[in-house]
Amino acid sequence: MSLNSPHAPAPDPRQLFEQMLxxxxxxxAIVTGSAAGSIPGTCTSVGQEAAAVGVVNALGADDLILTNHRSAGHLLARGADPGRLLAExxxxxxxYCQGRSGSLHISARELxxxxxxTIVGAELSMATGVALSQTMLGRPGIVACFFGDGAACxxxxxxxLNLAALWHLPVLYVCENNQWQAYVHRREAMSRERVSDWAAAYGIPAVTVDGNDVDAVLEAARHAAAQVRQSGQPYLLETxxxxxxxHLEPxxxxxxxxxxxxxxxxxDPIATCRERLIAAGRLTAAEAxxxxxxxASRIDTARRFAExxxxxxxxxxxxLARGVYA
Known part of the structure; x- marks a missing residue:
């Protein structure tokens, strides 16, 4: 992703396809490494690529991201180096954190x-503080907070959500509802079908979108981000x-x-995107x-760099205290 102005035109669909790939x-590579014992057990988000790519490409350079234990998609879509991610x-x-964070606590200030x-829902607690800081210091940019349906419980x-609505904070809440809360299906833990239904209780606008359709996610996220920017108030997008x-490899x-x-x-979001691009004449099978x-070559280079x-x-x-926030 190029960190452009929030008003920049939508990215090339082929770029979105490549990011998902x-x-x-x-x-x-994480899955293979975990099975072989060369990489520690890690929470992956295979199948959720469109949700990450669509939302992150709707953000601008000044926008901040807080995310959860399934963060690789958000980081890579934001422009993270896969070699440095794998090394971490x-x-x-x-x-990115000199090997101190593993996969569960990565931060990248430059991105x-x-x-x-890794604490379920902790990024939600932090998002209000980060957004309040942005508002009080007069900094540009909204705060995008990624979480799952488990954290919504x-x-x-x-x-x-209550504080963000009460204090008029510029938070774009992004719930990646992937149906499973660790080893428990959402139907066993949620009284409602959609997380977006809960936003209305706090007067927060919300929408649920097909999270496996990258075009639909991008359109909804651009609209949501624009709403947060213009109003300075929160919005909830459920993918x-x-x-x-x-839940955890292997x-x-x-x-x-x-x-x-x-x-x-x-x-599958990648297959869907590929088929749509080919049908529209924007991509050939050979180009794909x-x-x-x-x-594949880029990931092979990343693996060799990390090793x-x-x-x-x-x-x-x-x-021990280096790089730790006071």
Whole structure:
């Protein structure tokens, strides 16, 4: 992603397709590495690529991001280097946080990624504070907060929405409703079908969109971001999607109904995007294969970079506090 003005034209659909391919290839490498024991167990978001790419491409350079334990898609769509990301997951010195965060606490200030939180719903608690800071300091940019349907069942979700509405804070809440809350289906934990229904109680406008259609997500996210920018008040966007891998790698998803999994796999966001571009004459099968080869080469380079990166030295007491916010 190029961090353009929020008023910039929509990105080339082929660029969106390539970003989704990059995210999938990166996480496939995580899956393979986890199975082989060379990469620690990591939460992936395979199948959710359109949700991440559509929303992040609707943001501007001044916008800030807070995200959760399934953050690779958001980071890569924002322009993160896959080599540095993989190095961080592997605990290597050349990672974004010098190997200190693993996959669950990555921050990248140069990309406007304030934090990644493994604590379910913690980014929701932080989003109001970051948005309040933006408002009080008169800084441009809105705050995009990514969370899942599991976090929407936490008290921090309701507390965050209540304060954001009360204090008129510029937060774009993005719920990636992937149907599963760790090993529990959302129907076992939610009294409503849609997370977006809950926003009305706080006077917050909300919409649910097909999270496996990157064009639909991008359009909805651009509208939502514009609303937050113009009003200075919160908005909730729910992307209705599905993760086709387990909660934490490696995981065979033995607890998932096979028919449900196949239904969603048939709605794969990358295949859908490819077919649509080819049907519209904007991409040929040969060009798609070339992009796939380019992405595969990039991930191979990233893997070799991460593996060559050294482990950080054992820190001294003084170094333990380096890079930690006061």
């Amino acid at each position: 990059l995210i999938r290839a990166y996480e496939d 997951v592997m605990g290597r010195r050349d990672g 406007g990624v304030v934090l990644t939180s 936490e008290g921090s979700f309701h507390e965050s 209705w999607t599905y993760r086709t891998r387990g 995981d065979d998803q033995a607890y998932v109904d096979a028919a449900e999994r196949e239904y969603w796999r048939a709605r 294969a070339t992009i796939e080869d380019k992405v 060559a990166s050294p482990f950080p030295p054992i820190p001294t007491a003084a170094e």
